[in-house]
Amino acid sequence: MSSLAVKPFSAAPSDSDASLRLPVMLFFGSALFWLVVGSLLAFVASWKLIHPGFLDGISWLTYGRIQPAAENALIYGWASQAGIGAGLWLLARLGRTVLNQSKLLITAAIFWNLGVLLGLCGIVGGMSTSIEGLEFPAFASGILLVAFACIGIWSLVLLRDRSSSGLYVTQWYLLAAFLWFPWFYATANLLLVVNPVQGSAQAPIAWWFGSNLIWLWLAPLALASAYYVIPQTQGRSIRAYPWSILAFWGVAFLGGWSGTRSLIGGPVPAWLVSAGVAASILLVIPVILIGINTFGTVSGPVKGPALSFTIFGLVCMAAAVAQNALAPILSVVTQFSDYVTGQSVLVLLGFITMSLFGAMYFIIPRLTGEEFCPVGTGWHFWLVATGIGLSVASLCLGGLIQGFALSDPGVTFLTSLNLVQPFRFLSTIGDLIFFLGCLSFAGAFVDMLLRKADVLPPVKKKGVTV
Amino acid sequence: MNRLPSLITGIVLTFAASWIGVVAYSYVELGRLAPHLDEASGDVNPPPLPGLAEAGMRVYAANGCVSCHSQQVRSDSNDVANKLGPRPTVARDYLREQPAALGSLRIGPDLTNAGLLSSDAAWFHRHLYEPTTVTPGSNMPSFRYLYNIRKISGQPSALALQGLTGPHAPQPGYEVVPTEDAQALVVYLLSLKRNYTLPEAEPLQ
Numbered sequence: 001m002s003s004l005a006v007k008p009f010s011a012a013p014s015d016s017d018a019s020l021r022l023p024v025m026l027f028f029g030s031a032l033f034w035l036v037v038g039s040l041l042a043f044v045a046s047w048k049l050i051h052p053g054f055l056d057g058i059s060w061l062t063y064g065r066i067q068p069a070a071e072n073a074l075i076y077g078w079a080s081q082a083g084i085g086a087g088l089w090l091l092a093r094l095g096r097t098v099l100n101q102s103k104l105l106i107t108a109a110i111f112w113n114l115g116v117l118l119g120l121c122g123i124v125g126g127m128s129t130s131i132e133g134l135e136f137p138a139f140a141s142g143i144l145l146v147a148f149a150c151i152g153i154w155s156l157v158l159l160r161d162r163s164s165s166g167l168y169v170t171q172w173y174l175l176a177a178f179l180w181f182p183w184f185y186a187t188a189n190l191l192l193v194v195n196p197v198q199g200s201a202q203a204p205i206a207w208w209f210g211s212n213l214i215w216l217w218l219a220p221l222a223l224a225s226a227y228y229v230i231p232q233t234q235g236r237s238i239r240a241y242p243w244s245i246l247a248f249w250g251v252a253f254l255g256g257w258s259g260t261r262s263l264i265g266g267p268v269p270a271w272l273v274s275a276g277v278a279a280s281i282l283l284v285i286p287v288i289l290i291g292i293n294t295f296g297t298v299s300g301p302v303k304g305p306a307l308s309f310t311i312f313g314l315v316c317m318a319a320a321v322a323q324n325a326l327a328p329i330l331s332v333v334t335q336f337s338d339y340v341t342g343q344s345v346l347v348l349l350g351f352i353t354m355s356l357f358g359a360m361y362f363i364i365p366r367l368t369g370e371e372f373c374p375v376g377t378g379w380h381f382w383l384v385a386t387g388i389g390l391s392v393a394s395l396c397l398g399g400l401i402q403g404f405a406l407s408d409p410g411v412t413f414l415t416s417l418n419l420v421q422p423f424r425f426l427s428t429i430g431d432l433i434f435f436l437g438c439l440s441f442a443g444a445f446v447d448m449l450l451r452k453a454d455v456l457p458p459v460k461k462k463g464v465t466v
Numbered sequence: 467m468n469r470l471p472s473l474i475t476g477i478v479l480t481f482a483a484s485w486i487g488v489v490a491y492s493y494v495e496l497g498r499l500a501p502h503l504d505e506a507s508g509d510v511n512p513p514p515l516p517g518l519a520e521a522g523m524r525v526y527a528a529n530g531c532v533s534c535h536s537q538q539v540r541s542d543s544n545d546v547a548n549k550l551g552p553r554p555t556v557a558r559d560y561l562r563e564q565p566a567a568l569g570s571l572r573i574g575p576d577l578t579n580a581g582l583l584s585s586d587a588a589w590f591h592r593h594l595y596e597p598t599t600v601t602p603g604s605n606m607p608s609f610r611y612l613y614n615i616r617k618i619s620g621q622p623s624a625l626a627l628q629g630l631t632g633p634h635a636p637q638p639g640y641e642v643v644p645t646e647d648a649q650a651l652v653v654y655l656l657s658l659k660r661n662y663t664l665p666e667a668e669p670l671q
Contacts, residue, residue, distance in 0.1 A: 048607065049573065049605065050605070052597075052604075052605050052606060052607045052608075053607075053608075056607045056608045057607075057608050057610045057611055057634075058611060059529075059611040062529060062530070062607055062609070062611075063530070063533065063534070063607050064529045064530020064531055064532075064533045064534065065529065065530050067530065067533050068530055068533065123530075126528040126529070127528065128527060128528055128530060129527065129565065130526070130527030130528070130530060130531075130532050130565055130567060131565055132532075132570065135530075159470065160470070167469055167470070167473065172473065175470075175473065175474070175477065176477045179474070179477055179478070179481075180477070180481055183481060183485075184481075184485075187485065187489060191489065191493065192565065196564060196565065197492075197493055197497040198496070198497045198498070198499065198561055199560035199561055199562060199563035199564055199565070199566035200496045200497070200499045200557040200558055200559075200560045200561050200566070201492040201493055201495075201496035201497035201499075201557075202560070202563075202565055202566040203557075203560070203566055203568050204488055204489075204491075204492040204496070205488070205489055205492050205493070206568075208484065208488040208489055212484075216481065249476070249480065252476075252477065252480040252481070253480045253483060253484075255484075256481065256483070256484030256485065256488065257483075257484045257487065257488065259488070260488060262570060263568075264540070264542075265540030265541050265542050265543050265545075265554070266538055266540060266555075266568065267538065267554075267555045267556045267557045267559060267560065267568075268492075268496070268557060269495070269496075269557075272488065272491075272492075275487070275488075332542070332543055335540070335543075336536055336569075336570065336571055336572035336576075337571075337572070338571075338573075340570055340571060341571065406548075406572060407543065407544045407548070408544070409544060409547045409548050409549075413575050414601075414603045414604075417603070417605060418603070
């Protein structure tokens with residue numbers, strides 16, 4: 001079964017690649033657009049935090065709207081779409097499935113982008129629901145769900161029609177993610193936005209949603225790619241493959257429970273918090289297994305962008321899980337401090353985003369037959385890696401100092417603010433470097449498309465692309 | 467061998483565990499909490515919200531106040547010692563909040579008991595209009611888009627902000643009047659007082 005992943009790919013794009021070229025490239029291209037938008041907004045928000053007078057007094061540019069807009073652009077515009085694109089390609093490739101008609105997927109991609117656009121306009125226009133990760137107004141999340149229904153159905157069709165019988169762990173993660181997302185996204189929207197439950201019940205549901213968004217949606221998409229990219233680039237099968245299945249069930253079971261960890265000391269029954277803490281600690285076990293599978297498969301120097309980005313992402317995942325497991329010890333200091341922001345940057349940018357970059361570097365050349373310009377790739381890697389590293393390090397360190405100051409009754413709030421300010425400045429520089437890195441990737445992507453357009457005859461062969 | 471059906475069953479069951487454990491539990495147990503009637507004083511706690519407060523909550527949400535301000539006094543922490551409130555908050559405190567803006571960051575101070583900081587609406591208005599004139603060194607952005615600057619014609623407005631200083635203070639002959647949103651927001655902030663007792667909460671300090 002695990003040998004599935006090591007069959008060398010053919011030099012020419014296969015039929016399954018051809019049938020999916022347009023929808024997957026559409027998902028990737030629009031994901032990159034939102035990545036640039038989201039990282040720019042994130043930089044503007046960070047800058048406003050240290051210079052509150054910057055662009056102030058304008059309702060749609062206020063920090064409380066720009067910051068969630070940036071986060072949602074990165075989650076739904078960038079990471080989700082990049083993951084969906086990679087996921088569809090992986091399902092088709094692993095199942096040797098040829099999708100004869102992809103119009104529905106293209107329509108779904110357009111609708112998904114429409115939902116993201118309307119959602120972001122809703123947030124900056126003052127219609128935010130103010131629930132973390134769920135700020136889109138209900139009409140926008142509704143569009144996302146409808147678009148997702150088409151995508152989810154296609155993913156199931158791709159799995160059902162596969163011509164290879166076994167199921168590789170990549171397919172497990174993808175099937176699960178495509179089933180989980182509509183379930184938890186609809187649940188959270190229904191109970192928190194459309195027909196909200198009483199305020200006293202909202203916090204645990206909101207944190208449950210937050211952990212699902214990471215562990216049962218974005219992380220499975222990233223891991224599915226990693227489990228394919230690593231053995232393929234290494235030309236050997238996954239080490240200790242059976243453990244990957246164990247790890248899969250670990251993530252599946254623990255992911256949803258781990259969210260209430262963030263409510264330590266909060267207004268919820270103690271057992272809910274304990275369950276969250278226990279799940280966060282236990283999550284270390286599947287992540288160790290994933291580490292053995294992935295790092296254990298890599299031998300020799302890490303070469304090529306697909307592998308470098310993937311490895312960087314997995315290292316960040318391990319660091320993030322370790323941070324979560326330490327929550328019961330650290331949270332009395334770190335809770336509510338910039339450390340929390342550092343943790344989410346580590347997960348969303350360090351782990352998810354970097355893994356998805358790796359997936360795109362693997363998939364796009366196989367779809368287009370064109371290689372990325374190595375200079376652009378190098379700039380991309382070092383800029384985003386430096387940006388993420390600087391942001392995470394300064395936020396976590398500054399957050400610790402701020403946290404000690406905040407919890408000390410002898411220190412005023414303004415003193416804690418002054419202490420953390422230089423670290424916020426550094427993390428803003430990190431955001432800027434990250435944005436420049438994203439820009440260079442988007443540039444390399446456009447450059448490749450332009451080269452591709454030069455090579456290809458203007459009239460495409462009928463029935464291949466669409 | 468097609469293992470797809472059993473795989474799907476497993477995927478559904480693992481997910482259902484936390485769906486039932488966290489979501490359904492919260493929905494049933496916390497979602498049905500009722501206000502507490504204090505037999506001795508006849509008070510209902512948490513107290514019903516004043517008229518405009520509900521609209522104010524929506525302004526609070528629309529402008530992302532929760533991005534910087536938490537509303538949560540934790541137990542087993544220094545929060546009470548730090549004077550964030552007379553006692554840690556419990557689930558029932560959020561009964562009337564929509565949405566419950568517990569927040570995850572304290573980029574700005576906790577607002578669980580904002581109404582205990584000051585009972586002066588004008589103070590909140592001045593603070594929202596130009597934060598640094600009220601709290602020097604504050605990193606809160608100005609919310610002056612919630613206020614109208616207009617020429618005084620005839621009688622000045624009774625709602626107009628008094629004693630404004632700083633670069634955005636009105637020119638002579640002009641006044642700064644809060645919009646309905648600003649008024650609702652301040653009513654909501656003033657209503658934030660968790661200084662009542664509940665049987666399940668720790669005693670007041």
